Amino acid sequence: MTELTAFSSSGADAINRIIDLHEEVPTNLSAEELENTFDVQRTAAEIERGNYQRVCTTIALQFPDELLPHSVPIFRALKSRITDSRELYVLADTSYGSCCVDEVAAQHVDADALVHYGHACMSQTSRLPVIYVPGKKPIDPSHCADSVAAAFNSTPVLSEKHDVVLRYDVAYAYQADSLIAELKKRLPPPTRILHTPIPLVAMPSSSPRRVQHHLQTVGDDQHAQEPEETKHDDATPEGSVILYIGSESLTLTNLLLTHASYEILTYDPVTRATRLESTRTNKLLMRRYAVVQKARDADVIGILVGTLGVANYLPLIAHLRNIIKKAHKKSYTISVGKPNPAKLANFLEIECFVLVACPENSLLDAKDFLRPIVTPYELEVALQPTQSWNGRYILDFEQLLKEYQEGLDSAAQSAEGAEDEDLEQPVFSLVSGKYRHAKRYGGAVEAQRGAAESSAMVLRNQESSLSKMDDNAAAQFLQSRTFRGLETRIGQDAPSLLEQGRSGIARGYADDHRDSTADP
Numbered sequence: 001m002t003e004l005t006a007f008s009s010s011g012a013d014a015i016n017r018i019i020d021l022h023e024e025v026p027t028n029l030s031a032e033e034l035e036n037t038f039d040v041q042r043t044a045a046e047i048e049r050g051n052y053q054r055v056c057t058t059i060a061l062q063f064p065d066e067l068l069p070h071s072v073p074i075f076r077a078l079k080s081r082i083t084d085s086r087e088l089y090v091l092a093d094t095s096y097g098s099c100c101v102d103e104v105a106a107q108h109v110d111a112d113a114l115v116h117y118g119h120a121c122m123s124q125t126s127r128l129p130v131i132y133v134p135g136k137k138p139i140d141p142s143h144c145a146d147s148v149a150a151a152f153n154s155t156p157v158l159s160e161k162h163d164v165v166l167r168y169d170v171a172y173a174y175q176a177d178s179l180i181a182e183l184k185k186r187l188p189p190p191t192r193i194l195h196t197p198i199p200l201v202a203m204p205s206s207s208p209r210r211v212q213h214h215l216q217t218v219g220d221d222q223h224a225q226e227p228e229e230t231k232h233d234d235a236t237p238e239g240s241v242i243l244y245i246g247s248e249s250l251t252l253t254n255l256l257l258t259h260a261s262y263e264i265l266t267y268d269p270v271t272r273a274t275r276l277e278s279t280r281t282n283k284l285l286m287r288r289y290a291v292v293q294k295a296r297d298a299d300v301i302g303i304l305v306g307t308l309g310v311a312n313y314l315p316l317i318a319h320l321r322n323i324i325k326k327a328h329k330k331s332y333t334i335s336v337g338k339p340n341p342a343k344l345a346n347f348l349e350i351e352c353f354v355l356v357a358c359p360e361n362s363l364l365d366a367k368d369f370l371r372p373i374v375t376p377y378e379l380e381v382a383l384q385p386t387q388s389w390n391g392r393y394i395l396d397f398e399q400l401l402k403e404y405q406e407g408l409d410s411a412a413q414s415a416e417g418a419e420d421e422d423l424e425q426p427v428f429s430l431v432s433g434k435y436r437h438a439k440r441y442g443g444a445v446e447a448q449r450g451a452a453e454s455s456a457m458v459l460r461n462q463e464s465s466l467s468k469m470d471d472n473a474a475a476q477f478l479q480s481r482t483f484r485g486l487e488t489r490i491g492q493d494a495p496s497l498l499e500q501g502r503s504g505i506a507r508g509y510a511d512d513h514r515d516s517t518a519d520p
Helices: 012-016 031-037 040-049 065-079 103-108 142-153 171-185 251-259 278-297 313-326 374-380 397-415 443-449 475-481
Strands: 058-064 086-091 113-117 131-132 163-168 190-196 199-202 241-243 263-268 273-276 300-305 330-334 352-356 457-459 466-467
Touching: 031 040, 031 065, 040 065, 040 113, 040 131, 040 199, 058 103, 086 171, 142 171, 142 263, 142 273, 163 171, 171 190, 171 241, 241 251, 251 263, 251 278, 263 278, 263 300, 278 352, 278 374, 300 313, 313 330, 313 352, 313 374, 313 397, 330 475, 352 374, 374 397
Parallel strands: 058 086, 058 113, 113 131, 163 190, 163 241, 241 263, 300 330, 300 352
Antiparallel strands: 131 199, 263 273, 457 466
């Protein structure tokens, strides 16, 4: 019998599959290199310094896939530097993205704090204090400053800027002071270097003392405050340029989308090349605008939970349900862990997904997915009565909720005296180029349509019982399918006779009729 590989497999492909890591990490590190790269001494000091409520403290060590080979040596190095009252657990295979703090897995071991290794999105946590260990990637600050100065001299649009906002991948944060010093030597004197250090320790949003420690050079006080001149609150798109240090990544993509009005210059320490990225921003926004139009045509929307640790994710989910309901559309909340095309293809009745995740995991390449996937801000734009978007982009949960609350009052004032919306009016779709009649969900909509609408009545079973499903998109979709699962046919088929089954052990059965002379 031919094996049906489309429906089942032996599992050999999963065993032999080669995992594609996001970055190459050296596997052989000496004890000195290990302690220097992963800040073992500083991490142990932060663990001992933590003001935890329990005497016997549990600390979770979260590693991404590419750093798992170093987890055991790091565990042993930390264990030798902390007291016996601190218990360590290694976490692997994160529930969602490895850049996020996995508070769900940490709660399984009842952790009091978590140490996050590798690349981090630096999202605000909701329950646990976090110690960040981003690692240290090699970079030449002198060559970086020379390349940036050459780009400023050769590009007229950059030479007019008087402020440089420094942004970088977290793995280069340890060289931030050296980079600033080299840039000041090579750029003209009026140019200011604006920089906000990355926090090494972050308290949860529920903590009354959200104190953060910032990266400092060796020998400096790690709890010193940030100088006032390094803050970039007064940076403007007209007089500033953003300098990003790092390779091509989701961090850079998010930076391009959220700062579309800025000129962005990048320096890649791996290729040692500079590039003006501002020309890519319009293409990225046009691509996302096309996804927004697909979301606008969707009548059933799935709220895809992609994080359980980022602060304000629960208020955001409630906010999304509210705006979807106001738009007379149907929403379903789904949690599937790390999303992939196979998982989401099980929900065929959902026409669009909105992903609630950290900024770096919010943008998914949906080419392999059956349905479009949008961010919460893109869904807000799609559900607006008028089709307008000025290119502004928001990925931060707190900012999104804040601006929505600020806009409620103005929206209420503008709604006074407005005519009621005609729910049966056709809507023009920019995707298909045609008018379409949108499905409407909600109690008020069904009351307007009336109880006599036959499409709301569906056959429930073979006894001709009727069930009214006014606001159930999944049930309506099931009724439209030709195959609805195996029929029960209760009382229609005679019961089968009981027969004697096979007997024996797993290596052979009594009815195999094998040759008795054959070797066992």
